[in-house]
Amino acid sequence: MPCRGNAKTDEFTQGASSENWLKRFTSPDNTFSCPVDSQFGSAQAPARMDVLTLARIQFGATIAFHYLYPPLSISLGVLLVIMEGLWLKTKNPVYHQMARF
Numbered sequence: 001m002p003c004r005g006n007a008k009t010d011e012f013t014q015g016a017s018s019e020n021w022l023k024r025f026t027s028p029d030n031t032f033s034c035p036v037d038s039q040f041g042s043a044q045a046p047a048r049m050d051v052l053t054l055a056r057i058q059f060g061a062t063i064a065f066h067y068l069y070p071p072l073s074i075s076l077g078v079l080l081v082i083m084e085g086l087w088l089k090t091k092n093p094v095y096h097q098m099a100r101f
Helices: 015-024 051-090 093-100
Strands: 030-034 047-051
Touching: 047 051, 051 093
Parallel strands: none
Antiparallel strands: 030 047
């Protein structure tokens, strides 16, 4: 059974390919199963992750990227303004080259 309601009425599972995918990886208790191999290569029982755990993993990855990239882009803009200002003030070509990168 898919994650949200009945497979015939759920808008997420419309279409054969997505419905087949969900049937392969979901169980009636709304958990996703992922096959886990042991260290010796033999297959064990599938590990179960519920939808909440997957949502938390996705949120953590999103927050990690947003914690890094927006501050870097903002600081890069500020650094370019400073280099441009130093070039206008001193006329040193090094600052102009740094601002143009």
